[in-house]
Amino acid sequence: MTTAAPATSPVSVDYVNPVIQSAVDVFDKMLNCKAKRVDLKLKDSTAPLYELSAIIGVSGKATGTYVLSLSEKVAIEILNRMVGIEATGLDDDVCDAAGEILNMIAGQAKATLQKLELSISLPSMITGKNHEIRYPSDVRAICVLFESDMGPFAIEVGFAS
Numbered sequence: 822m823t824t825a826a827p828a829t830s831p832v833s834v835d836y837v838n839p840v841i842q843s844a845v846d847v848f849d850k851m852l853n854c855k856a857k858r859v860d861l862k863l864k865d866s867t868a869p870l871y872e873l874s875a876i877i878g879v880s881g882k883a884t885g886t887y888v889l890s891l892s893e894k895v896a897i898e899i900l901n902r903m904v905g906i907e908a909t910g911l912d913d914d915v916c917d918a919a920g921e922i923l924n925m926i927a928g929q930a931k932a933t934l935q936k937l938e939l940s941i942s943l944p945s946m947i948t949g950k951n952h953e954i955r956y957p958s959d960v961r962a963i964c965v966l967f968e969s970d971m972g973p974f975a976i977e978v979g980f981a982s
Contacts, residue, residue, distance in 0.1 A: 835937055837978050839930035840887055841965055844976055847925045848969060852902045856969040864962040867953040870975045871895075873911055874947045874954060875923035882938035884957045885980030889923040890964075895972040902971075911948045920944035926976075957981035 841858055848856040869890040879885045891899070893915075897908045900918040908915050927934075927941045934941065947954070956962050956979030965976045 836883070836885070836934075836939075836980060837963065837965065839933040840926060840976060840978065843926045843929035844889075844967065846929060847922060851922065851925060852899060852971070854902065854969050854971050856967045856974075858965055859968050860966040862964050862966070864964050864977065864979075867955060868951055869954055869977060870964065870966075872948060872950050872952075873916070873919055874952065875916075875919045876945045876947065876954065877923055877927050878942040879934070879939050879980070880942070881940050883980045885978065886954065886956055886962075887923070887927060887941075888954055888962075888975075888977040889919065889926065890975040890977060891919055892972060892974070895969075895974050898971045916946040916948065920946050954979075 845856050848854045869888060871890045871892040873891045873893065873896045875889040877887045879887065893911055896911060896915045896919050899922055900906050900908050900915045903918050906914055923944045931941060954977065960979050960981055962977045962979035965978070967974050967976070
């Protein structure tokens with residue numbers, strides 16, 4: 822029995838660019854952190870790059886998911902820069918801070934997404950090495966890689982039409 826390859830995500834630049842620009846802006850304004858997009862690639866697996874995933878679902882004209890993928894180091898630094906709390910691991914405060922950053926990114930992109938007839942959900946969090954993110958209709962997600970003075974992070978985007 823032959824297994825079909827996953828479909829490529831039908832994501833257009835209209836769905837990705839507002840989130841990329843919002844991420845750069847939110848990291849700059851809220852975290853005093855310069856973030857720069859360094860690469861864009863199709864994902865080969867359902868595992869995100871890093872051990873913490875903040876996830877926001879998108880619905881409307883298309884169905885999809887935005888994932889902010891953070892290393893423990895970057896997630897802890899986000900909490901520290903947001904509220905001045907020093908954490909030693911991926912605790913509830915770190916997860917809340919990461920979810921709030923993704924919420925701010927999606928919130929800033931919301932006006933553009935609404936023009937595309939898309940609405941966003943509240944963020945959810947998944948932690949742990951090698952966890953999986955399942956995208957709609959088994960599409961291959963697009964991974965946008967960033968470098969920042971806090972460390973690297975990624976935003977993954979997967980949509981079904």
